[in-house]
Amino acid sequence: xxxxxxxxxxxxxLEAKTxxxxxxxxxxxxxxxxxxxxxxxxxxxxxxxWNHFARSNLARYLLPYRDSSKKIALLAKGCDARAVAVLLQxxxxxxxxxxxxxxxxxxxxxxxxxxxxxxxxxxxxxxxEENSFLFQGEKWEVRPFLEDTCARCRYPNPxxxxxxxxxEKEPWRDGSVDYLKELDNQSRExxxxxxAAELSRCIRCYACRNACPLCYCKECFAESDSPRWVNGxxxxxxxxxxxxGRSMHxxxxxxxxxxxxxxxPEEIKIGLLPLKVEExxxxxxxxxxxxxxxxxxxxxxxxxxxxxxxxK
Amino acid sequence: MTASxxxxxxxxxxxxxxxxxxxxxxxxxxxxxLQGDSIFSYLPGQFAEVFVPGKGEAPFSITSSPxxxxxxxFSIKKMGVxxxxxxxxxxxxxxxxxxxYGNGFPLDKLKSHNLxxxxxxxxxxxxxxxxxxxxxxxxxxxxxxxxxxxxxxxxQDLVFKWELEKxxxxxxxxLLVTVDxxxxxxxxxxxxxxxxxxxxxxxxxxxxxxxxxxxPIMIKFTIKALLEMGFSPSQIITTLEMKMKCxxxxxxxCNIGPFYVCQEGPVFSYDVLEKLPEEY
Amino acid sequence: xxxxxxxxxxxxxxxxxxxxxxFLSERAQKRYGSWFPPEVKVVKNGKxxxxxxxxxxxxxxxxxxxxxxxxGEVNTAPLFFFSLPCxxxxxxxxxxxxxxxxxxxxxxxxxxxSLSLGILACLQPEPTCFCSLVxxxxxxxxxxxxxxxxxxxxxYVEGEGELLSYSEEGxxxxxxxxxxxxxxxxxxxxxxxxxxxxxxxxxxxxDEEWDDISWHCMNCGACTFLCPTCYCFDLSIEGRLxxxxxxxxxxxxxxxxxLHASFHNPRPTGxxxxxxxxxxxxxxxPEREGNFACVGCGVCVEKxxxxxxxxxxxxxMVEKIDRLRx
Numbered sequence: 076x077x078x079x080x081x082x083x084x085x086x087x088x089l090e091a092k093t094x095x096x097x098x099x100x101x102x103x104x105x106x107x108x109x110x111x112x113x114x115x116x117x118x119x120x121x122x123x124x125w126n127h128f129a130r131s132n133l134a135r136y137l138l139p140y141r142d143s144s145k146k147i148a149l150l151a152k153g154c155d156a157r158a159v160a161v162l163l164q165x166x167x168x169x170x171x172x173x174x175x176x177x178x179x180x181x182x183x184x185x186x187x188x189x190x191x192x193x194x195x196x197x198x199x200x201x202x203x204e205e206n207s208f209l210f211q212g213e214k215w216e217v218r219p220f221l222e223d224t225c226a227r228c229r230y231p232n233p234x235x236x237x238x239x240x241x242x243e244k245e246p247w248r249d250g251s252v253d254y255l256k257e258l259d260n261q262s263r264e265x266x267x268x269x270x271a272a273e274l275s276r277c278i279r280c281y282a283c284r285n286a287c288p289l290c291y292c293k294e295c296f297a298e299s300d301s302p303r304w305v306n307g308x309x310x311x312x313x314x315x316x317x318x319x320g321r322s323m324h325x326x327x328x329x330x331x332x333x334x335x336x337x338x339x340p341e342e343i344k345i346g347l348l349p350l351k352v353e354e355x356x357x358x359x360x361x362x363x364x365x366x367x368x369x370x371x372x373x374x375x376x377x378x379x380x381x382x383x384x385x386x387k
Numbered sequence: 388m389t390a391s392x393x394x395x396x397x398x399x400x401x402x403x404x405x406x407x408x409x410x411x412x413x414x415x416x417x418x419x420x421l422q423g424d425s426i427f428s429y430l431p432g433q434f435a436e437v438f439v440p441g442k443g444e445a446p447f448s449i450t451s452s453p454x455x456x457x458x459x460x461f462s463i464k465k466m467g468v469x470x471x472x473x474x475x476x477x478x479x480x481x482x483x484x485x486x487x488y489g490n491g492f493p494l495d496k497l498k499s500h501n502l503x504x505x506x507x508x509x510x511x512x513x514x515x516x517x518x519x520x521x522x523x524x525x526x527x528x529x530x531x532x533x534x535x536x537x538x539x540x541x542x543q544d545l546v547f548k549w550e551l552e553k554x555x556x557x558x559x560x561x562l563l564v565t566v567d568x569x570x571x572x573x574x575x576x577x578x579x580x581x582x583x584x585x586x587x588x589x590x591x592x593x594x595x596x597x598x599x600x601x602x603p604i605m606i607k608f609t610i611k612a613l614l615e616m617g618f619s620p621s622q623i624i625t626t627l628e629m630k631m632k633c634x635x636x637x638x639x640x641c642n643i644g645p646f647y648v649c650q651e652g653p654v655f656s657y658d659v660l661e662k663l664p665e666e667y
Numbered sequence: 668x669x670x671x672x673x674x675x676x677x678x679x680x681x682x683x684x685x686x687x688x689x690f691l692s693e694r695a696q697k698r699y700g701s702w703f704p705p706e707v708k709v710v711k712n713g714k715x716x717x718x719x720x721x722x723x724x725x726x727x728x729x730x731x732x733x734x735x736x737x738x739g740e741v742n743t744a745p746l747f748f749f750s751l752p753c754x755x756x757x758x759x760x761x762x763x764x765x766x767x768x769x770x771x772x773x774x775x776x777x778x779x780x781s782l783s784l785g786i787l788a789c790l791q792p793e794p795t796c797f798c799s800l801v802x803x804x805x806x807x808x809x810x811x812x813x814x815x816x817x818x819x820x821x822x823y824v825e826g827e828g829e830l831l832s833y834s835e836e837g838x839x840x841x842x843x844x845x846x847x848x849x850x851x852x853x854x855x856x857x858x859x860x861x862x863x864x865x866x867x868x869x870x871x872x873x874d875e876e877w878d879d880i881s882w883h884c885m886n887c888g889a890c891t892f893l894c895p896t897c898y899c900f901d902l903s904i905e906g907r908l909x910x911x912x913x914x915x916x917x918x919x920x921x922x923x924x925x926l927h928a929s930f931h932n933p934r935p936t937g938x939x940x941x942x943x944x945x946x947x948x949x950x951x952x953p954e955r956e957g958n959f960a961c962v963g964c965g966v967c968v969e970k971x972x973x974x975x976x977x978x979x980x981x982x983x984m985v986e987k988i989d990r991l992r993x
Contacts, residue, residue, distance in 0.1 A: 103974035105794065110974040111883040131973055135885070139936075278720070280918075282887035282972045298923050301468050307901050307915030308721030338972035340889040397738050398770040399724040399902070399912060440727050440734040441907040445928070467928040481734050483727075603931070629933070630925050632902045635770050638917070639899030640924050642943075643933075644869065645951040664872050666933045666943075 077178070077241045078125045081150065084176060084240060085120040088148050094174050098136050099123045099150040106198040107186040111136055125150070127184040127203060127217070132334035134158035134288035137168055146172050152180035154332030156233030157365030158288035161328055164368060165375075167291060177236025179244040181205045182217060182225040183337065189220055205244075221247060224333020224346050227254045234366045255351055270315070270348075276341045277314040279307070283345050284321060286338035289328050296320055322348040327356045327374035330365040398635055401438045401483025402426060404459065409478055412462060412546040416509055417474055418450065419482075421459040427484060429453055430491035431517035432626060432654045436634050437461060438483030442472035446631045448653070449487065450512040452519035454526060459484065462512040462546060488634035489653050492517050492598065492624065496656075500596045501532040503588065505609050507580050507601025508539050511546055513626050513653075514600050522560070533560040534595075536588060538580035538605075542566050542573045563587060581608035585616065592617035599625045603667075610657060620658035627653045627660075627667055643667050668810060671834025672821045672841060678702070681830050685747055690716055692750035694964075695787050702817050703749070712895035712966075713748055713758045717778050718766075724774065724902065724912040739911065741777040749785040749815075752807035753798045753964040757895035758784065759809050764956045765898055774914075783828075784812035790852055795965030797978055799856035803962055806849045816845060860985065865953035867988045869946065876983055881941035884975045888918035890967035891944070896960050899924070919943045945980050 085097045101112035101122045109128040113136075114120055134155050140147060151159060156177055162168050189196050193210055202209045206217050218226070231244045258266055281297070284290045297305055297317045304320070305313040322329075329349040336346035356362055360373035402424060410418040429435075429449055438444040445467075451460035465474045476482065502521060506514045514535075521530045535554065539545045545564065554562050565576040565583045576583060580601065597618055599609050606625055613623050629641040629648040636650040644663045646652060655663075673681070682689070682704060689707040691700075696709050710716060723739035758779075766775035789798075789805035798804055808814040813826035823845055824834050891897040901917035904910060917924055920941075925934045934940050952960035961977070968976050 104976040104979055105968070105974060108974045113879075113882050136883075278889075278892045280888035280892045281921075282885065282889045285885040285887040286972055298921070306721070306903060306905060306913060307917060308913065310721070338885075338887070340893060340970035340972065395771050395773050395776060397725060397773040399914075400738060401725075401736060403734055403736060438727075438904070438912075440729070441904070441910060443904045444902065444912070470928070483734075483736060628927065630927050632900075635772070637765055637772060637898075637900075638902065639919065639947070640917070642947070642951060644872070644946075645954050666939060 078123070080240045081125050081176065081178070082120045082123050084238070085114060085123055085148065086117045088174060089114070089117045089120070094146045094148040096140075096145055097123070097148045097150075098133050100125065100129045100131075100133075103128075107184070107189070107196075123150075125178065127181055127208075128186075129180075130183050130222075130334070130337045131286065132158055132288045132332045134162060135286065135291075135334075137162065137173065138288070138291050140172075141168055144172075146174065148174040148176055150178055151175050151233050151236065152178050153228065153230040153232050153234070154180070154330050154334075155288075156235050157230060157330035158332060160235045160365040160368055161289055161330060161372075162291075164365075164372065165328075175233065175236040175238075177233035177239040179233070179239070179241045180225075180228070180231040181244070182221045182228065182231070182247055184217065184220045185222045187342075188222075192220070218247060222333065222337055223254065223344070224336050227333075227350075228331075230366070235368065254347070255354055258347065258351070271311060273343045273345070274314045274318060275311045276343055277309055277318070277345075278341060279309040279314060279317065280340065282338040282340060283318075283335035286334040287325075288332075288334070289325060289330070290321065292324075296324075318345060318348055322352050325349050326352045327360070327362060327372050328364050329353050399485065399633070401436070401444075401485040403481040403483050405481050406476060406478050407458070409476070410549070412548075413544050415465040415474075416462060416546055417465075418460055418462040418547075419473065419476075420451075421461075421482070421484070423457045423459040427459060427487065429459075429487035430494070431520045432491035432513055433487035433489045434513075434631075434634070434649075434653060435459075435461070435484045435486030435488065436631075437463075437469070437473070438485070439469055439472045439476070440481075440483065443469040444483075445469040446488070446634060446649075448513035448516070448626065450515045452516050452523060454520050454523035462509060462515075464509050486634060488631075488649050490651060492626075492654050493656070497521075497596050497598075497624075498529050499531060501590070501594050502530055502534070503590060503595050503597040504533070504535045504537075505580060505584060505597060505599045505601075505613075506535070506537045507605035507609075508544060509546055510601030510605070511537055512600075514598060515547060515550070517598065518554075522554075522557070527559065531594070534563075534588065534590065535560060536563045536565070536580060536584055538565040538567065538578075538583065538601075540567045542570055542575075579608075580605055581612040584609060584612045588616075590616070592619075592622065595622060597623050599623060620661055621656055623657035625655060625657065625660065627655060629653070629667060668825060668827055669831045669834070670823070670825045670837065670842075671831060672837040673824050673830060673834045674821050677833040678822055681833050688744065688746050690746060690748040692748075692754050694754070694966075695750050698751075698789075698791065699749075699787050699817055702822070710748075711893060712754050712964075713750065713782075714762070714895055714898070716746065716748060716782065717758065717762060717775055718898060718900070718916075721913055721915045722774060724914050726909075726911045727906075728909040739774075741774050743777050743781045745781045745783065747783050747785060749787055751789045751964070752786050752805060753789070753796075753803055753962040754895050755784050755786045755809065755812055756798075756803050756807055756962045757964070759811065760958050761896040761952070761956075761960050761962070762898050784809075786812050786814045788814070788816040788849075788852075790816075790848070792852065792856065793965060793969075795968040796963060797857065797965060798963035799853070799858065800860055800978070800981070801959045801961050801963040802859055804856070805852045816848070860949075860959075860981070863992075864985065864988065865950045865959070867992075868984055869950045869954075871984060871987060872942070872946070874984075874987065876987060877938050877942050880945075880980045880983060881938040883973050884920075884937055884941050885973055886920045886922075886937045886940055887972065888916075888920050889970050889972060890975070890977075891918040891920055892916055893966050893970050895964060895966070896948070896962055919947065941975075941980075945977065945984075948977075949981065 088094045097114040100109040103110045333346045404421040408420040434448045447461045569577045631641045631649045632638040636647045641648040686706045727736045766772040816823040948960040
């Protein structure tokens with residue numbers, strides 16, 4: 076899966092001092108995990124991996140270098156690159172200090188789904204391809220094992236990159252599954268029950284927020300003392316307030332990467348709220364965040380000609 | 388369960404005390420004099436959690452001396468939510484205190500020594516507790532010479548001016564007051580505390596103990612100056628500020644290395660402090 | 668202390684009048700759920716019972732003329748909590764030491780006094796487990812708690828109290844069986860960290876290794892909130908004319924944990940905060956209390972969104988320390 080090319084490229088960039096650092100993925104301490112890694116020396120590029128378990132959105136790891144002078148190469152899936160585009164548009168990082176190695180994304184696979192279907196699994200039982208895998212010699216399609224956040228992905232290919240490794244892919248989402256339709260068709264009461272059940276499990280560890288490349292506020296409203304919106308106890312009402320507030324703050328900015336949902340230790344379907352907000356943005360403004368650097372973000376742009384229907 | 392087992396006090400429960408008097412020290416510092424309570428007995432250098440009903444709770448060093456029975460004083464700079472709420476209170480209103488917490492100044496170690504107090508800004512508040520303790524008629528004999536060097540950013544930022552005047556008149560101590568920047572009416576000394584310390588405080592370090600408190604940067608340079616003057620690390624005592632919530636060594640945030648500032652501090656001797664990580 | 672076998676039938680009889688007072692840890696439920704009635708309350712760990720995510724420490728109110736404060740009430744109905752050995756150890760060797768030492772935390776004490784512990788032997792350590800590394804074990808027991816090994820048709824029990832009166836002498840054969848089982852489960856588990864570890868770790872406070880160790884941690888609170896030993900908390904005042912002091916969970920991973928009102932922060936970046944978490948568990952706490960503040964349950968490893976693995980941090984520091992000692 077293009078791992079060799081990625082390592083070669085990383086080595087080349089570091090040796091030529093085109094960049095100081097490479098941010099990518101490496102094998103984790105647990106099977107079926109690829110975790111973020113910082114590579115600063117050409118000798119360490121062998122640690123880089125690229126597989127179906129690259130759960131994190133690496134764009135969030137750029138932010139600590141915002142005020143440094145480091146030049147950074149970032150391995151970017153479709154969603155990572157979209158997040159970078161938003162960060163660039165919001166002037167959170169200078170374009171000249173980032174080198175985007177675009178990677179058409181094969182989708183992140185859910186370990187839980189593998190276990191549910193295949194029973195006890197070991198890493199050595201698998202051999203992976205882009206769209207399929209062999210498990211104990213038997214061939215399986217990747218699709219049913221994708222994380223929900225990735226099965227609904229519409230942009231596996233980076234819209235923005237300095238170079239692309241691999242071949243552009245067709246989106247997994249073929250329109251046969253609409254992740255919001257089911258909720259849309261529910262009554263208010265049913266919807267409330269669904270979200271109440273989900274959000275009452277939230278422990279407010281803020282993994283979702285911290286995994287989000289676009290949640291970069293220095294002080295999150297959820298932790299502000301004055302005014303104080305919520306306290307530290309994960310009650311349903313405060314949880315709801317936090318997640319709705321976060322979703323609204325991401326309106327027109329969220330790139331639907333689902334890193335929030337994949338980060339949740341309680342496996343709460345937390346990505347659905349921002350997803351719905353983005354659907355509304357799409358319908359009202361024909362806009363999707365992070366697809367181009369030129370198009371103005373509707374909710375961050377003031378226009379005198381705005382009909383302002385919301386204040387009627 | 389025996390009766391004695393039942394009687395565990397709730398250590399988080401404050402006692403409510405009325406504000407007897409509020410003294411405006413500077414434009415953003417007020418001293419709150421509470422009517423003391425015999426339950427609340429403390430040592431110089433200890434602190435308390437002060438509770439403003441409906442607003443919040445925060446730790447403050449006690450600035451009064453326990454020798455001044457029946458009163459309890461805190462000097463508080465307006466900074467955040469709790470301090471702003473405190474600054475809006477009037478005499479007669481009640482606030483809560485729980486404590487006292489922390490180790491306080493090492494009185495046994497200080498006894499019969501010459502004492503050099505070096506304070507900066509509101510950092511004089513915890514020192515004042517010990518100064519008035521040492522100067523009290525009951526205790527004065529137990530200590531030798533007293534030298535107080537106090538500085539603030541400007542003449543307007545000097546706290547306890549009313550008391551500085553009293554100290555000035557005493558014959559059993561030396562007082563030097565300095566400001567970083569003077570103004571038209573300022574007749575006194577101008578200069579940073581560490582500088583004035585080096586230039587004007589001529590003491591034989593051997594017989595002295597120094598007690599330092601002020602903003603972090605002032606503490607840093609004052610300690611440097613004291614070391615240059617021949618003070619050994621164990622002759623330098625300082626009191627630290629940390630974010631403290633419980634005061635009981637339980638909530639887990641105020642540690643510097645293995646020491647909880649609310650338990651083993653806030654007073655540290657520099658020979659201990661210099662070996663600790665610089666996480667304060 | 669006595670030992671014996673309790674048959675399934677008698678076990679259920681013993682549970683009969685306790686159904687509404689039973690708590691079971693999530694992880695124990697996965698293994699032993701069928702031994703408990705459907706009414707059992709499943710909790711993540713003992714923290715949920717003893718240190719709830721939010722609790723009133725005292726109340727205050729405006730009484731027309733002046734402010735009044737009064738203590739809150741703690742429910743002290745007797746409860747039973749069954750968990751794996753690591754989770755019981757988190758209570759007995761960590762949170763008890765913090766909250767029952769002077770000054771005693773009254774709320775905790777009241778809940779703790781009415782809580783009886785049952786330790787269910789751990790027969791299938793998971794890949795994320797490391798209890799033996801930190802001084803525990805799958806058969807760790809404590810004299811104040813019941814120790815239970817559920818078997819096919821009966822439960823082997825050690826301890827004291829009512830349940831033991833339901834037990835029958837198992838004899839030498841059972842003793843042998845339990846010993847064999849323990850040996851089997853414990854074989855191949857890592858040996859404990861060296862006794863010098865906590866002291867030496869502190870000597871490596873300034874080590875540059877921490878930059879790399881901490882780099883990919885996102886500083887969320889998943890590990891600390893789900894940890895059975897992480898007890899750090901926040902206190903806040905809730906309500907205007909009537910309210911209470913709230914104790915809620917806090918996390919050393921959050922920048923606000925140590926942020927001063929002046930905006931100075933002694934632990935400003937992820938590196939200092941990750942180091943604090945490791946140091947607190949593996950150096951500061953053991954130096955004060957005699958044991959690690961980690962029971963090796965592995966929940967933090969399992970739940971971490973970015974696979975930050977405390978075992979790797981420990982391993983790297985052990986290597987460093989041993990290299991320098993050699």
